[in-house]
Amino acid sequence: MVIGVLALSQLIDTRFTRKKEYSKSLHASLFGNMLWIAVILMGLLASVVLAKETSLFFVTYGMFLFASFRIGIFTTTLGASIKKAWAICMVQPLAMFLIMIPSDMWYSTLTNPLAIGFGAIFLIIASVWSVLTDRAGRPGMESTHKTIQAYLASQGNDFTEAEAIIEQRSFKTKVSTSQIRLSASDGNMKFRMVLPEIHPGPYHPVGGSNIPYLMYKNLESSAMIMHSISDHSLNLPSKNEVENYLKNLDSSIVKEEGLMCTEPVTVQINKARVTGLLFGNNPLLFLSLSPHGMEDIPNYMKKEIEQYAKNRNYVRTLIVDCHNAMGEEISKEDGEDMLKAAKSCLDSLITKDSYPIEFGYANSDSMDVWTEDLAMGGLGVVCLKINGKKFFLGWADANNMENGVREKIVENFAKQGRQLLEICTSDTHYAPVKARNRNGYYQLGLITGADKLTKWFLQIAYEAESKVSSAKFEILENEADVKVMGQGIYEDYSKALDKSLKLTKGFMIGSVTLFIITLFL
Structure with a gap:
């Protein structure tokens, strides 16, 4: 009864x-x-x-x-x-x-x-x-x-209420998106490195949590969606705003194009490491504290680096937060070291000779790389051949990396006679599984491990290397009017x-x- x-x-x-x-x-x-x-x-x-x-x-x-x-x-x-x-x-x-x-x-x-x-x-x-x-x-x-x-x-995949609540507090603003597009001279291959001002989030499956993959697919799976200098205040609150942003990307304008690029320059000051290349007169900088790690790079550092570059007569400066090691908010000392390293890198790039660009790109779309610490965009590698030397850049559609994994993969590449400059993550907030830990996600390498990732990255790198051909670069810019969450909502x-x-x-x-x-x- x-x-x-x-x-x-x-x-x-x-x-x-x-x-x-x-x-x-x-x-x-x-x-x-x-x-x-x-x-x-x-x-x-x-x-x-x-x-x-x-x-x-x-x-x-x-x-x-x-x-x-x-x-x-x-x-x-x-x-x-x-x-x-x-x-x-x-x-x-x-x-x-x-x-x-x-x-x-x-x-x-x-x-x-x-x-x-x-x-x-x-x-x-x-x-x-x-x-x-x-x-x-x-x-x-x-x-x-x-x-x-x-x-x-929303945890049951009904995100409409959460998005409605967040969107009520969001506000319209202009966000920019920069791209470096490499196009093979024979027209058979194109690749884009994208630096969106927006930030993935706020959490899966709400708003722009999976936007790196959506952009990747929107660009015919031939792109690396980088983590630019941005934080969660620049989250897109709803699927409608994500669609609005993606549609607007089609109207990107070519600001500059060329055929020449410098060899990469890497400056290490204590924990801070900055790697840079110069496309025409447009520096591309990769900022990292790996293996020590940090949270999102604060906006004041971006402004200071851009102003320094402007004073050196650079046209536009593209800055990537590699987001490849777990850590807390960057300390004052590490921040100062990173600024010094970035400025030193910019100074060095001025003195470097430029050479014709060759590139090859490959990704993991045809491979079985599903794992709990990797999102839908998988892995990608671009091979840059400059002045007869080959340099590799790795990318993963993942939310950060386990500390030290990047270093192990770089070391394993070196054993194969290949120079891996950096591995960057998209900082996606898509979660293939519900992670039962404090972070709410599995960072790349925590589940998969450095050895398996090395095997995958090397396989992709060999394919990218086999496709290397002469190319030109184009710098694309775009501005979109979208709603973003802002900082106040998180404080409330x-x-x-x-x-x-x-x-x-x-x-x-x-x-x-x-x-x-x-x-x-």
């Missing part, structure tokens, strides 16, 4: 939830019943330890705690209003109670003043907690609970989360203390 009541009451519960999902009602029932059982067991344990006579007090008391839990779960994750939560909170626990307890004991147990009194207190506590946590993000966030519900829905979310957690901690401490007191009554 209890099983039958559970099934029926769970169906009733679904009518009070926004998504009408039976699985959610099932989980709410499971955790609520576990709480009820825990209360009864702790009551029995207290009776034994304190040598008290056992009674049905904790059965009735647990029923009210079960109902209090249902108020919290229905308002936070199931989308019910506080009124609906009150209407439904007692249905399942009371129905189970009436079946489990003999009818001749109903009156004595349900009229126990202590059970009713403490039960009512917990119902009020749950209601107050629910109201306060829902308002924790105001005025920046209208409803904390709706945001939680939208996030949970962070404040709401912090305040909600503090409220929850305070209410939890108070509730546990009150429950412990009842064990001694």
